[in-house]
Amino acid sequence: MTEEKTHHPEPSYLVNTGKYKGLMSWLTSTDHKRIGIMYMYAMMVFFIVGVLLGEIMRLELFRPGQQFYGPQTYNGLFTIHGIIMIFTVVIPGLAAVFGNFSMPIMIGAKDVAFPRLNLFSFYLYILGAGIALTSQFLGNGPPDTGWTFYAPYSIQTHTNVVAAVFGAFVLGFSSILTGLNFIVTMHRMRAPGMTFFKMPLFPWSLYATAWIQVLATPIVGITLLMVVAERWFRIGFFDPSLGGDPVLYQHLFWIYSHPAVYIMILPAMGVITEIIPTFAQRKVFGYKAIAVSSLAIALVGYFVWAHHMYTSGMSPTARWIFSLLTFLVAVPSAIKVFNWVTTMYRGSIDLKPPFLFALGFIFLFMIGGMTGLTLGALATNVHVHDTAYVVAHFHYIVFGGVGFAFFAAIHYWYPKMFGRMYNFKRANWAFGFLFIGFNLLYFPQFIIGIQGMPRRYFDYLPQFTLGMQLSFFGGILLLIGIILMLTNLFSKKGAKAPDNPWGGRTYEWTIPSPPPLENFEVMPVMGPDETPYDYK
Amino acid sequence: MSTETVHITPYRTYAWVLIALLTFTFLTITVTWIDLSALTVFVALTIATIKAGVVLTYFMHLKFESSLFRVFVIMVLAIYVLVILFTLSDYLFR
Known part of the structure; x- marks a missing residue:
């Protein structure tokens, strides 16, 4: 390894060595690292659009009554905000970006098992996102169903639902192919000596995620096609006036879309599990418990879908079964949190930006998780169902959890990705704005939700004004944080990054920054006594 | 291999x-x-x-494949059966 640090004969993956130059060299590259970076840039664009749409909604909600636009526009805005953020940002999220960039290196492979399929998945992602966005501008106006496309309204509305649904369908294919690719990669391409229980925990989380992607995504694909079939051919699947059952739609939709929450959060948990031992310089506590809890979350998480449907008219028997299962899925999640905290115990903590974001993740994820139990309990759910409380809860999980883990991951692997460092002080400031802004934005929503503010409403009663205005100012702070973070990372070229700036032990820190095209000059072999986290 | x-x-x-x-x-x-x-x-x-x-x-x-593939298929079928059973816990008890 010392020899590798002194000279890097292989050019980095950022240097064009192929047939094409410039943009084409990226668009035709099957290198997992380049594909990961392409996902990242695409996702960042979608994320910024989604954030701005959210801010426009908050602006309208600043005062009761109509301010800038009417209710139909508001319906369209929350629908496209949801479609963009869920289907093009958080579902592919960490798996598509960091799973692609880091996972093959972390298991000692040169690439994923099917590199061309990987590039095809990226193109499907762009195509699906393009179709979903086009739905805004074609047909009879932007869809107004919410990202959940609930029947029978999605069957009856005259807005352009079919295009949005088809976009989500294509995005689903991208997800399935990525999942399949990752499963095969982790089964077939691990370094010699790296058994499954010696694999780093980020790949473990991706393995659990990939199974959900492969097994759950087809269900939503078919469901969305059923909506199209019902709209075009009047087949009565879901619309009661055609003999269908609207609750069946909710079952089918959530059979995918609840596991999709685990598609989002499991890789986020995996990233946090990488960052904490590195910055505490401490062997991860309960390696096997974390690995197995990823699988347990994936498995149990598959069977909790109907907790979204307590008030839909479902049978009381199903309600208590799904409530019980929902409480059970909290157990493996809590195991992870316990293990992260215990890993830090007596560690040599180095409070660098990635670790700060990881701590932010734990705090916000805990609030999101605990409030999830309020929603999972039958009696309390009836009171807060479809209120701003739900909006706050899932933003704490999806943005406070997945978003902050994404930010942690980008600050963690950025030096490896680009071979450059960033300004720590600015990163810390960005974290401060993001963390305070986030809590100011979403915490009031818990309170006004309990007080009875419904979600997806364009107008509200005067007693909710203070909560809405606090949320507005939180949104502004959050926006400042995002701008600070992105300009810090992408506007200035930082100092050259060393190969291992954080003292990490997994394979990506043993190779140059940025990595050479085929990752390893000498393929790594894991010795019988080695583990991925050989700290003290 | x-x-x-x-x-x-x-x-x-x-x-x-x-x-x-x-x-x-x-x-x-x-x-x-x-x-x-x-x-x-x-x-x-x-x-x-x-x-x-x-x-x-x-x-x-x-x-003709290794037993791992059979395990995968059985796992998928088991999940499918459970999904049907849990869905029926709604439809059969309404």
């Missing part, structure tokens, strides 16, 4: 599988002429399941 062997299935086996699939297809069509009332869907799904099993076993080589 060195421990793996490549299995070559004789054409005759594939021919028999094809004949079996065609037979089941005719059977599917034939039973539609018989009034099985409540059992109609059950019979149609049973025949379809047998056909899918034959395809998985021979055309998709499950019979």
Whole structure:
């Protein structure tokens, strides 16, 4: 390894060595690292659009009554905000970006098992996102169903639902192919000596995620096609006036879309599990418990879908079964949190930006998780169902959890990705704005939700004004944080990054920054006594 | 990799599988002429399941692959059965 640090004969993956130059060299590259970076840039664009749409909604909600636009526009805005953020940002999220960039290196492979399929998945992602966005501008106006496309309204509305649904369908294919690719990669391409229980925990989380992607995504694909079939051919699947059952739609939709929450959060948990031992310089506590809890979350998480449907008219028997299962899925999640905290115990903590974001993740994820139990309990759910409380809860999980883990991951692997460092002080400031802004934005929503503010409403009663205005100012702070973070990372070229700036032990820190095209000059072999986290 | 062997299935086996699939297809069509009332869907799904099993076993080589693949298929089927059961906990108890 010392020899590798002194000279890097292989050019980095950022240097064009192929047939094409410039943009084409990226668009035709099957290198997992380049594909990961392409996902990242695409996702960042979608994320910024989604954030701005959210801010426009908050602006309208600043005062009761109509301010800038009417209710139909508001319906369209929350629908496209949801479609963009869920289907093009958080579902592919960490798996598509960091799973692609880091996972093959972390298991000692040169690439994923099917590199061309990987590039095809990226193109499907762009195509699906393009179709979903086009739905805004074609047909009879932007869809107004919410990202959940609930029947029978999605069957009856005259807005352009079919295009949005088809976009989500294509995005689903991208997800399935990525999942399949990752499963095969982790089964077939691990370094010699790296058994499954010696694999780093980020790949473990991706393995659990990939199974959900492969097994759950087809269900939503078919469901969305059923909506199209019902709209075009009047087949009565879901619309009661055609003999269908609207609750069946909710079952089918959530059979995918609840596991999709685990598609989002499991890789986020995996990233946090990488960052904490590195910055505490401490062997991860309960390696096997974390690995197995990823699988347990994936498995149990598959069977909790109907907790979204307590008030839909479902049978009381199903309600208590799904409530019980929902409480059970909290157990493996809590195991992870316990293990992260215990890993830090007596560690040599180095409070660098990635670790700060990881701590932010734990705090916000805990609030999101605990409030999830309020929603999972039958009696309390009836009171807060479809209120701003739900909006706050899932933003704490999806943005406070997945978003902050994404930010942690980008600050963690950025030096490896680009071979450059960033300004720590600015990163810390960005974290401060993001963390305070986030809590100011979403915490009031818990309170006004309990007080009875419904979600997806364009107008509200005067007693909710203070909560809405606090949320507005939180949104502004959050926006400042995002701008600070992105300009810090992408506007200035930082100092050259060393190969291992954080003292990490997994394979990506043993190779140059940025990595050479085929990752390893000498393929790594894991010795019988080695583990991925050989700290003290 | 060195421990793996490549299995070559004789054409005759594939021919028999094809004949079996065609037979089941005719059977599917034939039973539609018989009034099985409540059992109609059950019979149609049973025949379809047998056909899918034959395809998985021979055309998709499950019979000749390592047991890991069988574990995967069983796991998927188990999840499918559980999804149906949990969904029925709504429909059967409304």
